[in-house]
Amino acid sequence: MKRKTSPIPGLYSIGSGQAEILHDLDREDGWLLSVNGVPQSYVDLSDPTYLDFEYVRHMADVIDCLEPEGAIDVVHIGGGACTLPRYVAKTRPGSRQIVIEPDGALVELVRSQLAPPRIKIRITDGRSGLAALRDGESDLVILDAFIGARIPGDLVTLEFLHDVLRVLRPTGTYLVNVADGPPLPFARRLVATIRSVFPHVAVVADPGVLRGRHFGNLIVAASGEPLPIETLVRRSAGSIPRGRVVHDEELDRFRGALPPIRDGQEIPVPVPPPEIFT
DSSP states (O other): OOOSSOOOOEEEEETTEEEEEEEOTTSTTEEEEEETTEEEEEEESSOTTOOOSHHHHHHHHHHHHOSSOSOOEEEEEOOTTOHHHHHHHHHSTTOEEEEEOSOHHHHHHHHHHSOOOSOEEEOSOHHHHHHTSOTTOEEEEEEOOOBTTBOOGGGSSHHHHHHHHHHEEEEEEEEEEEEEOTTOHHHHHHHHHHHTTOSEEEEEEOHHHHTTSSOEEEEEEEESSOOOHHHHHHHHHTSSSOOEEEEHHHHHHHHTTOOOOOTTOOOOOOOOOGGGGO
8 A cells, every 4th residue: 555645854853862864766665764863774665574774684584584483572672763673564464563762752753754563662761661561471572772873781781681581481582783893892792691691692793793804783692492593594694795693612702701791880882983874
């Protein structure tokens, strides 16, 4: 069905500053949402399976590999333009999804201009929103939350992860987007924290990012049950762009003997270099 109105490109005031909606001239229904100058979400309103950001494609690869197939219950911490909720709604119809997003003005902007699917959006911070959920109500918890270009420090701690574990079903999966640069000190510390809670962990990323050649995104998948590693390796290797999967002994070497991050600790959160957005 054709929408009655199209998004209006331009600048909009939101709770966290200023958002901008830009039309992608290469795709009729492609739209980019930026917040305070940082690209935040890309959506194709006619094709929710089109994923422009590389790291989002890696996250979708993980979701596609999860069993069983079909509808799942998902909690998204970080809303933006609801790129992954749209993807899940299309690829796994009937899924029950909750989006937790603290910026109410951003939520209203996305609702009015970018037509998200009919899903629950709770306007609250990630810690409070997760704490309000019932034990074992989710198959998948996704953390893709940033303040500007930084992941909120209170969403990477051991205490937060124990609450994620509480909300997940025993077979559930935790999926995290983390950005870091050479030599990946923050990503390694975060993986060490996640590994202290979940016995099965894997990292998916561009090979150049993993080798410490440039700043980029790493996707961390974790579960209490074995992850579909073989399927994920094949799918990631065939993706465009190609992703490399780090797991088992290689993951142990990646995380080293670093201690977990705890509430109250001052942990430097990496910020992308300015040229990454130009």
